Amino acid sequence: MNAPLLDIRDLSVSFDTYQGRARVLEKASLTVNQGEIMGLVGESGCGKSVLSRSVLRIIPTPPGSIDGGQILFEGRDLLRLPQGEMRRLRGERISMIFQEPMNSLNPVFTVGNQMREVVRAHRSASRAEATDACLEMLDAVRLPEPRSVLRAFPHELSGGMRQRVMIAMALICNPALLLADEPTTALDVTVQGQILAILAELAGRQGLSILFVTHDMGVVAQLCHRVAVMYAGQVVEIADVGSIFARPAHPYTQGLIASIPGRVSSGELYAIPGSVPSPIEPPPGCRFRPRCPHAKGGGCSDVAPEMVRVAPDHSVACHLFTSGGLP
Template identity: 55%
Template sequence: MSEALLDIRDLKTWFATDGGVVRAVDGVDLRIERGETVGVVGESGCGKTVTARSVLKLIDMPPGRFAGGQILWQGRDLIPLPATEMDKIRSKEIAIVFQEPMTSLNPVYTVGDQIAEVLREHENLSRRQAIERAVEMLALVHIPNPKKRVHDYPHQFSGGMRQRVMIAMALSCRPKLLIADEPTTALDVTIQAQILELMQEMKDKFGMAIMLITHAMGVVAETCQRVVVMYAGKVVEEAPVEALFGNPRHPYTQGLIRSIPRVDRAAAHKERLEAIPGTVPSLLDPPPGCRFAQRCKSARDICTQGIPPLKEVTPGHFVRCVL
């Protein structure tokens, strides 16, 4: 197997709390090849964002810590790297777009100055050169009148335009991997579609890979080549997007797909959406065996007698389920 761009192996990111240790990410394996888009899906609290932030070591330590595993970036383990080395990788090689740009952009600096700061840090440009490049990046992400808007502040942009600014900032150094953490959550559906289309356009232009963190299965179906499904800190299924939607094998994945609204079906049959019963288990004290067993209609005694391994059931399709 060729060397992946990003290869996460048995990653454990845990947090110390007054109530005990929260195993937010508990043995995650995830590969991203050059130029591909991988969706990481699951409900809130499953460990998606902690996995993403772990890649860039954006975890507050303490209370967080890496309890095990490796994060191999082009074959080099990032976990032992000192802060000075990680600073060279962030933005330059791996960039991230967060779900709420208003909390990520500094309200007292113009968007041009914020993009220019990233460029001056990594590209050794003068301020004038960096501002010129910032104008180019704003134009690239289709912000009208970029020469004027480069001097505006974040509050002068709409939510969709702020997200475009974040993408411009993330891509300003031409990274090899873009991590997009719920990039369309706070936007209406029309703007969501525009942002996803923009990300695809930028991916094609720069030849980068994308790690798309989302809970929206429809977004994954539209944009990704491969899907990783997480539940309670673990990967429970991984497959090419066609295989996952065509033949989901894990009961949790099946539940997620059944809960997607279907316009054609709803109009014809007035069907109610099917909810997954129960709640996500506490990661302070995870249940023995399969972490989904307490919510699974097909669960048997064997499901509580040990955590099942992630097995390859068909080429490229992996499932963590004894059934």
């Protein structure tokens, strides 16, 4: 098997806050293969957005800082790249789309102005050539009347149209990797379906890899090939999408799956008891222990579990599966 396109190893990121240093990511690891759509799920505040933004090195520093780990992209460690090279990579090889299409486009410039600017930031193109590239891309995301979209200001477009513009803008330089940070969360369900279909189609056509951040297991099932589950700044389980739903190994993943409305027909919605621990003083040992139905003293509260392989394409970080097992 080829080396993965993106290989994040033991990434640790922290933020300075008034209450203290928040360790938002703690040795998080995952890979995204060539042409693969990788889901990254977890509840709000678990660090999934920070992880995807760290890949582009666009977390604000200060207060944030990347404390350790590696982000290997096409064999190079992004964390060691000089600023200039990192800038050239952004939008050209790795692109990103965001949750809020309302605020993600600059309100005082036209769509055309902003799209052409991205093209011309990465290659020397005349205004007309840049416009042609924009029109082609707007067409690819199935926006009707691309010419009038180019002339429009963001506030003149609907949320779905804006998100398509964002996708067109992100893919205009034909990147290898798209980081999608909850791109459908702010959209209504029908528009969400259209956006997912466009992403799936473009990924297939351009050989694009996507790291798809979401908290919606339904979207994961619909779109992704593999999934990484995050909890409190750590990746706790990685598996192909079939295994995650059929045989979730980590107690947290099991809780997530059980929380999907409509899967259990008991009428009452399941919720994982407790709440996410503070990233400033996370519990020692396994971070999920305070909420875990299987937690035991000893190992769970003292030692952070390592990732172990439980099936060919299925790893989990839980003491239920560590080699020594639990007493």
